[in-house]
Amino acid sequence: MTPEQNSLLRVPHEPGTPKPDPLLVVSGLMRSFGGLVAVDVDHLEIQRGTITSLIGPNGAGKTTLFNLLTGFDKPQHGEWHLDGGRLVGIPAFRVARKGMVRTFQLTKSLARLTVMENMLVAAQDQVGESFWGSLLGHWRSIEAKNTATATAALERFGLAHMADEYAGSLSGGQRKLLEMARALLVEPDVVMLDEPTAGVNPALTQSLLEHIKALRDDGLTVVFIEHDMDVVQEISDWVVCMAQGRVIAEGPPGVVARNPEVIDAYLGAQHGRVD
Amino acid sequence: MDWFKILIDAGRAAAGVPAAAYALSSIGLNLQFGYTGLLNFGHVAFMLVGAYGAALTVEFGGSLWLGIPIGILASLVLGILLGIPTLRLRADYLAIVTIAAGEIIRLVVRSSWADPLTNSVFGVQTFANEFYALNPLPEGLYGIGTFRFDEQRFWVILVAWALVALATLLIWRLTTSPWGRVVRAIREDEDAARSLGKNVFGYKLQSLMIGGAMGAMAGIVLAVDQQNVTPDSYQPLLTFYAFAIVILGGAGTLWGPIIGSVIFWFLFEGMAGFMTGAVAEGWFGSAIESVDIGPIRFVLLGIGLMWLMAFRPQGIFGSREEMLVDDS
Ligand SMILES: Nc1ncnc2c1ncn2[C@@H]1O[C@H](COP(=O)(O)OP(=O)(O)O)[C@@H](O)[C@H]1O
Numbered sequence: 001m002t003p004e005q006n007s008l009l010r011v012p013h014e015p016g017t018p019k020p021d022p023l024l025v026v027s028g029l030m031r032s033f034g035g036l037v038a039v040d041v042d043h044l045e046i047q048r049g050t051i052t053s054l055i056g057p058n059g060a061g062k063t064t065l066f067n068l069l070t071g072f073d074k075p076q077h078g079e080w081h082l083d084g085g086r087l088v089g090i091p092a093f094r095v096a097r098k099g100m101v102r103t104f105q106l107t108k109s110l111a112r113l114t115v116m117e118n119m120l121v122a123a124q125d126q127v128g129e130s131f132w133g134s135l136l137g138h139w140r141s142i143e144a145k146n147t148a149t150a151t152a153a154l155e156r157f158g159l160a161h162m163a164d165e166y167a168g169s170l171s172g173g174q175r176k177l178l179e180m181a182r183a184l185l186v187e188p189d190v191v192m193l194d195e196p197t198a199g200v201n202p203a204l205t206q207s208l209l210e211h212i213k214a215l216r217d218d219g220l221t222v223v224f225i226e227h228d229m230d231v232v233q234e235i236s237d238w239v240v241c242m243a244q245g246r247v248i249a250e251g252p253p254g255v256v257a258r259n260p261e262v263i264d265a266y267l268g269a270q271h272g273r274v275d
Numbered sequence: 276m277d278w279f280k281i282l283i284d285a286g287r288a289a290a291g292v293p294a295a296a297y298a299l300s301s302i303g304l305n306l307q308f309g310y311t312g313l314l315n316f317g318h319v320a321f322m323l324v325g326a327y328g329a330a331l332t333v334e335f336g337g338s339l340w341l342g343i344p345i346g347i348l349a350s351l352v353l354g355i356l357l358g359i360p361t362l363r364l365r366a367d368y369l370a371i372v373t374i375a376a377g378e379i380i381r382l383v384v385r386s387s388w389a390d391p392l393t394n395s396v397f398g399v400q401t402f403a404n405e406f407y408a409l410n411p412l413p414e415g416l417y418g419i420g421t422f423r424f425d426e427q428r429f430w431v432i433l434v435a436w437a438l439v440a441l442a443t444l445l446i447w448r449l450t451t452s453p454w455g456r457v458v459r460a461i462r463e464d465e466d467a468a469r470s471l472g473k474n475v476f477g478y479k480l481q482s483l484m485i486g487g488a489m490g491a492m493a494g495i496v497l498a499v500d501q502q503n504v505t506p507d508s509y510q511p512l513l514t515f516y517a518f519a520i521v522i523l524g525g526a527g528t529l530w531g532p533i534i535g536s537v538i539f540w541f542l543f544e545g546m547a548g549f550m551t552g553a554v555a556e557g558w559f560g561s562a563i564e565s566v567d568i569g570p571i572r573f574v575l576l577g578i579g580l581m582w583l584m585a586f587r588p589q590g591i592f593g594s595r596e597e598m599l600v601d602d603s
């Protein structure tokens with residue numbers, strides 16, 4: 001167990017509770033669509049170097065929260081800081097460069113780029129990406145180095161044999177994997193994964209989870225939205241449950257799973273679906 | 276009917292200034308549309324601004340060699356003006372704004388209100404003498420048999436194709452570089468590119484400006500060739516030609532715009548020659564007369580494009596495999 005995981009043991013199990021070493025701190029964040037309040041988070045802290053699962057019934061506001069934090073959507077009001085730096089009003093591409101990278105619930109593979117090109121476009125140090133750099137810069141050596149890194153990553157995700165195929169020819173599960181491998185190539189401090197295991201076959205899911213754990217052990221902070229409670233139990237250091245835009249429970253996976261409010265939220269949502 | 280003459284005339288267009296200028300223009304549009312996914316429906320505005328920039332500089336006493344950079348500069352400014360309000364919005368906004376801008380600019384240039392600056396509908400003539408004065412070719416005819424150009428025309432043709440070669444080289448360098456990979460990523464999915472730290476707006480603006488400057492250069496070539504600019508030669512149809520060429524050659528391919536332009540002009544002029552001959556020989560009786568030839572040419576062009584989209588949407592150079600990729 002890493003010291004970061006360890007330090008969570010003393011944290012009280014209540015919504016909005018402070019963490020010993022938070023990487024991400026959110027306060028007073030509100031986003032509504034017309035009359036519908038999609039996100040209304042009073043306070044939330046994400047502990048550095050841990051895996052935090054964000055759970056909650058459909059429509060709870062999980063994806064919207066990701067959109068807000070990563071600059072893809074703008075809140076009515078609210079504050080959030082990454083490693084002490086204020087992120088309010090920062091455009092999405094700058095948020096990514098600051099070290100917070102997200103993936104999408106509806107996979108966004110770059111269909112008419114090859115799998116390898118999908119990976120290479122994630123590199124952050126390529127001078128050949130600027131107009132003058134592409135014409136005058138010495139980008140080929142950087143390209144070679146990045147190709148090696150990308151190849152290693154593709155091997156880990158079981159996609160190396162597809163490197164020269166169009167990403168659009170991959171299966172849904174493979175696209176999820178590609179999107180995640182690509183996000184990691186940005187070398188973020190925190191990665192926000194929106195349902196990364198949806199549509200991925202069980203064997204691959206298992207290796208994906210092992211991989212996420214290994215990244216956590218190397219110091220990466222992971223926030224991920226997950227529906228499968230078995231997966232949540234297996235992988236999470238900490239679980240945050242949202243319902244109707246609010247954080248209703250926080251704690252270690254075993255504790256949150258037994259929380260009556262959480263059970264209620266899921267059952268309530270099922271009722272909602274019935275009528 | 277003189278089939279040989281029809282072929283020669285079509286070949287003249289396909290090897291000459293129209294094909295070279297439209298290749299140049301389409302290379303720019305292809306960067307925007309084929310590689311970056313930008314819907315610039317006002318490409319003609321860039322051609323107009325380039326040509327007028329050059330012509331008016333001379334009209335007001337400047338040198339043509341100052342006028343050409345001014346025309347290019349004006350197109351870069353136009354790219355910024357059109358791009359800044361639209362490129363952050365959904366793709367269709369650029370399409371709407373550019374198509375309107377093209378017409379607005381043409382109508383303003385031709386208005387009596389702008390007459391002191393632009394000479395309104397009369398435009399500007401004989402402003403390119405400095406270009407022809409540089410012609411190193413001795414007087415005479417260049418070519419084979421009846422397929423010949425005089426030294427003035429041949430000089431324009433040489434320079435125009437040289438510009439096409441330079442533009443192709445630039446596009447090749449750009450699109451095979453990491454810069455090109457980012458713009459193609461943006462074409463596929465802007466949000467994905469953003470999530471990977473790419474300044475999507477900045478790349479789109481660069482693409483719009485570079486492509487627009489190539490359109491301006493094409494406008495200058497056409498204007499220098501004719502020694503004439505008038506507002507009404509910059510109809511939206513010119514943008515349509517460029518799109519037809521890009522799609523015919525294959526959007527997002529390096530050689531597509533060049534081969535597309537050559538084929539387009541060969542067919543377009545060949546069709547005119549054939550129709551003229553056929554009407555003169557009374558093939559269609561009184562059903563089609565010579566005044567109908569122009570419109571019929573466009574009908575056939577439209578049918579040709581529809582056929583292309585149905586049976587070979589990837590164009591001549593595009594890959595079918597790429598076209599069939601599932602981009603959901
Ligand atoms: N762009 C939008 N416009 C209107 N309503 C939206 C929009 N995005 C999300 N919502 C609504 O906000 C709520 C939260 O959605 P979402 O964040 O996608 O939930 P989750 O990811 O937890 O399933 C839902 O009721 C959804 O319908």
Ligand SMILES: [Mg+2]
Pocket residue numbers: 062063064105
């Ligand atoms: Mg969601």
